[in-house]
Amino acid sequence: MTSPSATSRPATEFDDSPDVATLYHLLTRITRTLRTRGGNGNLTAGVAAALWTIINHAPIRLSALADRESVSAPTMSRIVASLEENGYIERTTDPDDGRAKLLSPTPAGVELITNARTNKARLLAEALDGLDDDDRSTVGRGLTILAEALGTNDQLQGLR
Incomplete structure (x- = not known):
């Protein structure tokens, strides 16, 4: 009788080297739990990630933020608009290029992430x-x- 392969073992079995399917399943369950039990009044994962990046790389241009977050500029533009509307970031003129804007966190944005x-x-x-x-x-x-x-x-x- 042969033993079951590593990819067919149940997700509840843990060892020192869980297979990719098990790890992916566990990450999905963690993410789903945080999303469903966290309620609707929170930042989405993408918005929170963008705010974290702004905090840690400010001041930053929208294009650089989009690159760091691996999303398109239009998608990041919507995320930034949401963060600005909620008072978590502010835009200032780039002193090196008056046409460009720099993104920086507000104290409320920093507090939201750090606390x-x-x-x-x-x-x-x-x-x-x-x-x-x-x-x-x-x-x-x-x-x-x-x-x-x-x-x-x-x-x-x-x-x-």
Whole structure:
């Protein structure tokens, strides 16, 4: 009798090297849980990511922000308009090019991100608080390594 392959084991089985399908499933469940239990009054993941990038790279042009976030300029323009409308960022004229605008966070935007003011961030903080120090450190290291492997290492500079 042959043993089941690594890709067919149930998602509830954990070992030192879970297969890609299991990891993808777990990431999807985490994201879905944060989205559904976090409520509707929060920033979307894309908007929160853009605000985080603005905070960590301000002042920044919209085109540079779109490049860092891997989205089109029109998509980023809509995200920026939302952030500005909610008072989380402000636009100023680029002193090197009067036609261009620079994006910077407002104190409200910085507070929202750094103090985990969204329900989603609070849910994540509560889950992490329930872990012991070693497990919390392992989660942090693992997510940082995965993000770097996916090519987002330039965005992680503010996390270190």
